[in-house]
Amino acid sequence: MTDFTATRAMFDLPDGVIYLDGNSLGPLPRGVADRVARTIADEWGKMLITGWNDAGWMDLPARVGDRVGRLIGAAPGTVTMGDTLSIKVYQALASALELRPERRVILSDTGNFPSDLYIADGLCRTLGRGHTLRTAPPEDVAKALDDSVAVLMLTEVDYRTGRKHDMARLIAQAHDMGALVVWDLAHSAGAIPVDVTTAKADFAVGCSYKYLNSGPGGPAFIYVAPHLAEDARPALSGWLGHESPFAFEPDYRPAEGVARMRVGTPAILQLAALDAALDVWDKVTLEDVRQRSLELQQKFLESVEAGCPELTLASPRDPAMRGSQISFRHPNGYAIIQALIARGVIGDFRAPDILRFGITPLYLSDQDIERAAILLTEVMTQRSWDKPEYHRRAKVT
């Protein structure tokens, strides 16, 4: 049984803050500062260029990839780290399209994270051969599958509402239609149990700075199903995806397996931060995290609904249909979140009207959830949000 008091002690949270935004940027794990300091002083500073071998930097994307892989049901050697999620989406889509050369459609849903849609649309334009991005409402995606679809690209958990797709079912339906599937696990990895192997995902990608707590701009991951890995041609064919990068051969030969999805020189400071941040997962099962998250979600949902009738639930009411967040709608959502932040409860706002609260048991207690609901109720009943300063938009909202 996971000891969530122990996991909470592994995070360095500011006093007086209740952090319900770990679904956007996870808080600082205690081990990270030391690990990065050592990477800088003892590795870069002392080993200099030899750190690539002697400190194991060159293997870090694969080694950390295996640690992330365990959290999404991926076998060792099937996940590598690097770049950003948008880049990894591009890589997965470009490879998948080439594996279905007779087809021209990428199918996604209107709830997908916009960057995934932008990247897909941009790839279609770049190809210039009649590929198109088609979107359907999340609940109609299965119906929109037909034999023109080369790739079904979905984010398992909706960034606005927390609505969770049935991954295994949609994969089976897509495969029945002859399509490949690319899953974005940004709001899944470290939040809910995922098993890309059993579900038969073809490609999966995700970021590490949300529920994996790697810090701002931490590296993304990409999984390629083993039976596809040797046929998937990387569109971004950088030297570190080469079979023998340091032979400096004139021609590209892809590395074995997922290593070919590496592109350029890996961001070692960010990878070191992630590696340290992952230590908490040695003490935790995702099943326990999931169960605890649902308990905390239920508590938050009941208290907020009881105290704040003006807020409309945006997340599915069925807990099995949710990821690890609870969202509400309100036309003054932005100002409400600002007023709440002023009281020490950090949630976030997503345009046009979503108040989003990440429920992360690794560092949130029952008391935190109760207190957050009380303060939100206070903000609503006292209309504390109705002040000019809470309506002024910052650049990043």
Added chain:
Amino acid sequence: MTDFTATRAMFDLPDGVIYLDGNSLGPLPRGVADRVARTIADEWGKMLITGWNDAGWMDLPARVGDRVGRLIGAAPGTVTMGDTLSIKVYQALASALELRPERRVILSDTGNFPSDLYIADGLCRTLGRGHTLRTAPPEDVAKALDDSVAVLMLTEVDYRTGRKHDMARLIAQAHDMGALVVWDLAHSAGAIPVDVTTAKADFAVGCSYKYLNSGPGGPAFIYVAPHLAEDARPALSGWLGHESPFAFEPDYRPAEGVARMRVGTPAILQLAALDAALDVWDKVTLEDVRQRSLELQQKFLESVEAGCPELTLASPRDPAMRGSQISFRHPNGYAIIQALIARGVIGDFRAPDILRFGITPLYLSDQDIERAAILLTEVMTQRSWDKPEYHRRAKVT
């Protein structure tokens, strides 16, 4: 006049090491550890998600981009940081090809860094519309320009030999032929004076972990000439290149200018490291660095040629034709470099037979250069390299 004793004091070099590999990974600037530690503890740890506004993370790619821009003659607002050099090469090439839709050839030279060639070839395959990568020997590139060439893609300074292209002349020749030009400044930025504006470069890209000392995996940069920036469509159309990323609009609208070349969430720890590393450039002119580099190069070249007749100069003899490194050839180059490293002089080897020495005045003195030449002479005259342990290849060579 630049005080190179003062700049040397800004780097944290291990005792007893003479570092001639700053052209591969620059050493640790003293300010970096503190800056990254503050970014972790005071920004990420305390500000959490609000760091994107309150610590200025969101603006860091542009702000640091302007600092790098000053070193390559780019106007403020024309450079942004992010991703890796290979990704930035892909972006520049994809945009440039679209700006020359009637043409199908990317022209480069056989001395270019392999990743640039791999990326170009991969892009041509992804496009699937008959684009090809053509290469010519470096000295014949101008002759190979014809009206089928959409883009001329060159690295200004050859990573093996240090041979420097005449950037302004080649740009003029390419423009005369109606081609656009993409310059890789990996071995130029911070090494030699560059002026992309006067030379009329269309696109320029580079990395920051060599002569800009940002540490392992530091972010890359991309410059887009202002007259092209509004027409250049980003192939990697990620949300942070959107005009209004936090509006989460369904359709992509590129941001104004070079900001559209941003893709995903920027790697803040690596950007903070780079920002601190750039402080040394407030005290230095590139003209002084260039002059001092040539003095040190000359000293090294003369001493090594006098002491090591077995080594063949691989760099151009004319100093005006070189960047900031001196390279030699020897069939046992790998073992020679290992024997030299064992004596505290870190240079590097590049397949098949290149011994490569970066000459970086910011932290190398006359004494360092003399001592390095003496130790190399010792290794050669005593055949110290002829031991089995110096022939065993590490993964990264």
